[in-house]
Amino acid sequence: MARAAELVGESWTLLIVRELLRGERSAEAISQCITGISSGVLAARLSTLQRAEVITKRGQSGEQPVFRLTPAGLELRPLVEQLGVWGQRWLPPPRNGQLAPALLVQDITSEIDATALPRRPVAVEILLSETPEPSHWWLVLSLGKAEAHLKDPGIPVVVRIAATLSALTNVWLGHTTWLHAVRSSSIRIHGRPDMVRSVLAWLGFSRLAKIQRAEHSLPRS
Structure with missing residues (x-):
């Protein structure tokens, strides 16, 4: 549990996974859906997830690369969805x-x-x-x-x-x-x-x- 939390427990990581659960996305498309993340932090988190083989990257030279979840990444769906359920049940409505x-x-x-x-x-x-x-x-x-x-x-x-x-x-x-x-x-x-x-x-x-x-x-x- 500690090793898993070390990988996916960093700030923004599960939000990145959430976006990729919708399908493959570019870094720009991911950043539009995550309020407050900087391009540098996003690049770092994507790199970490790539090294861990939670996501893969594809794209030809000169094209904007896109990222997608591996089978290991897709298995995070229940965790992401349960966090959403918990937040809806216990947290107040989000501010603007x-x-x-x-x-x-x-x-x-x-x-x-x-x-x-x-x-x-x-x-x-x-x-x-x-x-x-x-x-x-x-x-x-x-x-x-x-x-x-x-x-x-x-x-x-x-x-x-x-x-x-x-x-x-x-x-x-x-x-x-x-x-x-x-x-x-x-x-x-x-x-x-x-x-x-x-x-x-x-x-x-x-x-x-x-x-x-x-x-x-x-x-x-």
Whole structure:
């Protein structure tokens, strides 16, 4: 246990693993989803994980390399997921400075049930406020596939969502509801009523939103 903790217990390491559990990623894509990590620290952690054969790197000369988990790295999934469950149960909702827009959007995209999406691709435009860049996103949704884009994909936008980063995060994590957020004007949704209902059903909530909260949260650090 001590040897394992020495390898994966360093700051940021399990967050890097969390991102790679979504699939192979470049260092830039990883850094967008981890608030506060410096490029130097990220490079050092990736190098350590490579030497330990928890991740591998691939990429041709002149291309931005991408990283992926080895079988050993993939076996860390239960640990990462259980940390998320514990945090949802015991920790207070995150503050705005603890949030990353890319992490939120990628998290939403990865949990969409792609089998329930329409055959013809549609786009959902998301504009986040009170957040660092990138704040403007498009979700492209079609049967079998849900993708997040930073540029207009040229696909018809059926619903536009304007929200503060913290408001959308709190809805996603189940700390509040869409209705409450809309009534408080922290989230504004534009689109035909039938499409709005469909989009909200497609987006759903984080699987962590189902976790029963502890009666008393731990104090903020």
